[in-house]
Amino acid sequence: xxxxxxxxxxxxxxxxxxxxxxxxxxxxxxxxxxxxxxxxxxxxxxxxxxxxxxxxxxxxxxxxxxxxxxxxxxxxxxxxxxxxxxxxxxxxxxxxxxxxxxxxxxxxxxxxxxxxxxxxxxxxxxxxxxxxxxxxxxxxxxxxxxxxxxxxxxxxxxxxxxxxxxxxxxxxxxxxxxxxxxxxxxxxxxxxxxxxxxxxxxxxxxxxxxxxxxxxxxxxxxxxxxxxxxxxxxxxxxxxxxxxxxxxxxxxxxxxxxxxxxxxxxxxxxxxxxxxxxxxxxxxxxxxxxxxxxxxxxxxxxxxxxxxxxxxxx
Numbered sequence: 001x002x003x004x005x006x007x008x009x010x011x012x013x014x015x016x017x018x019x020x021x022x023x024x025x026x027x028x029x030x031x032x033x034x035x036x037x038x039x040x041x042x043x044x045x046x047x048x049x050x051x052x053x054x055x056x057x058x059x060x061x062x063x064x065x066x067x068x069x070x071x072x073x074x075x076x077x078x079x080x081x082x083x084x085x086x087x088x089x090x091x092x093x094x095x096x097x098x099x100x101x102x103x104x105x106x107x108x109x110x111x112x113x114x115x116x117x118x119x120x121x122x123x124x125x126x127x128x129x130x131x132x133x134x135x136x137x138x139x140x141x142x143x144x145x146x147x148x149x150x151x152x153x154x155x156x157x158x159x160x161x162x163x164x165x166x167x168x169x170x171x172x173x174x175x176x177x178x179x180x181x182x183x184x185x186x187x188x189x190x191x192x193x194x195x196x197x198x199x200x201x202x203x204x205x206x207x208x209x210x211x212x213x214x215x216x217x218x219x220x221x222x223x224x225x226x227x228x229x230x231x232x233x234x235x236x237x238x239x240x241x242x243x244x245x246x247x248x249x250x251x252x253x254x255x256x257x258x259x260x261x262x263x264x265x266x267x268x269x270x271x272x273x274x275x276x277x278x279x280x281x282x283x284x285x286x287x288x289x290x291x292x293x294x295x296x297x298x299x300x301x302x303x304x305x306x307x308x309x310x311x312x313x314x
Contacts, residue, residue, distance in 0.1 A: 001272055003050045005302065010042050013297040014054045023281035023289040026261040031159035035061065035263070035280045042294050043205035046273040049218045053202050060198040061278060062156045064260030065286075067142070067194040068119040069241070070207060072233055073215075073225040074141045075113075075125045081232040087179070088113045088121050090236060110179060114240040114258065117170050121179050123194070124187035131186040138194055144224045145207040147217050150197045156262075157196035164192060201264070201278040208266040208274025211256075234268060242292075245285035249292070253299045254307035265291040269304050 018040055026032040041055035076084050089111040110118035128134035143149050171188045174180045180187060209218050211234060215225030237256035242249045249257055257267040263280035265288050275298065277291035299305055
């Protein structure tokens with residue numbers, strides 16, 4: 001796909017939705033509530049290494065739950081897809097991303113690595129002899145996917161740590177059922193830290209492009225993720241990437257995606273490119289409204305939905 005076609009579609013999507021004021025910032029994390037709600041950006045990184053952006057694409061924001069889709073690659077490389085599925089699960093919960101009910105209904109077994117319970121359990125599965133070693137390995141994975149160092153947003157980390165009673169309850173419930181594989185408080189802290197990485201929309205598109213290319217970074221050419229695990233990760237993103245909005249996203253777009261309450265959304269177009277968009281105002285499921293609309297517009301314009309039959313081409 002030619003870069004100028006992607007750029008044209010991106011400009012159309014940006015212009016169409018730049019004035020959309022629907023939704024509201026995440027309020028349960030004070031540091032996110034104060035983010036400028038006018039911010040809006042879209043980015044794409046092709047497998048050839050072309051980087052295309054528009055809007056506030058260099059503005060840093062918290063990666064939040066998008067981090068789950070990338071830390072998943074590290075735990076899956078450590079354990080293999082089959083073993084990880086046995087420990088964490090691979091089904092949509094049908095409940096909110098921080099649901100306790102979903103855990104209790106399944107006797108404490110987290111059903112997906114992309115909801116809070118499954119993501120905390122997945123952090124505990126990253127192989128290491130200490131919390132410091134585990135964090136070093138997690139950080140290295142994120143930076144290899146991004147192609148450059150990432151820094152924590154200390155205000156976000158502090159804000160989330162001071163308001164994580166619900167996730168702490170989930171963590172101890174996991175432990176009580178036998179689905180926590182390292183120290184409980186350490187796993188919760190590292191989970192909170194990884195959600196506090198500061199990223200740009202360009203960074204996220206770069207990271208998504210690694211999955212589009214079978215686990216290799218298109219710029220550094222480093223094979224970051226075992227290629228055999230990428231289809232499994234993308235399947236998890238299809239099932240639970242946008243939480244209770246995952247079905248409608250798939251209905252509209254047919255592609256793996258992952259959102260975060262920081263306002264980011266990534267989308268993987270296998271064999272083509274990684275896409276990302278950012279805007280802080282969210283819908284009731286915790287997904288950025290402008291980011292979702294903009295990516296949907298681009299996908300439709302560029303005819304990227306693999307579920308749409310090209311009748312005129314038959």
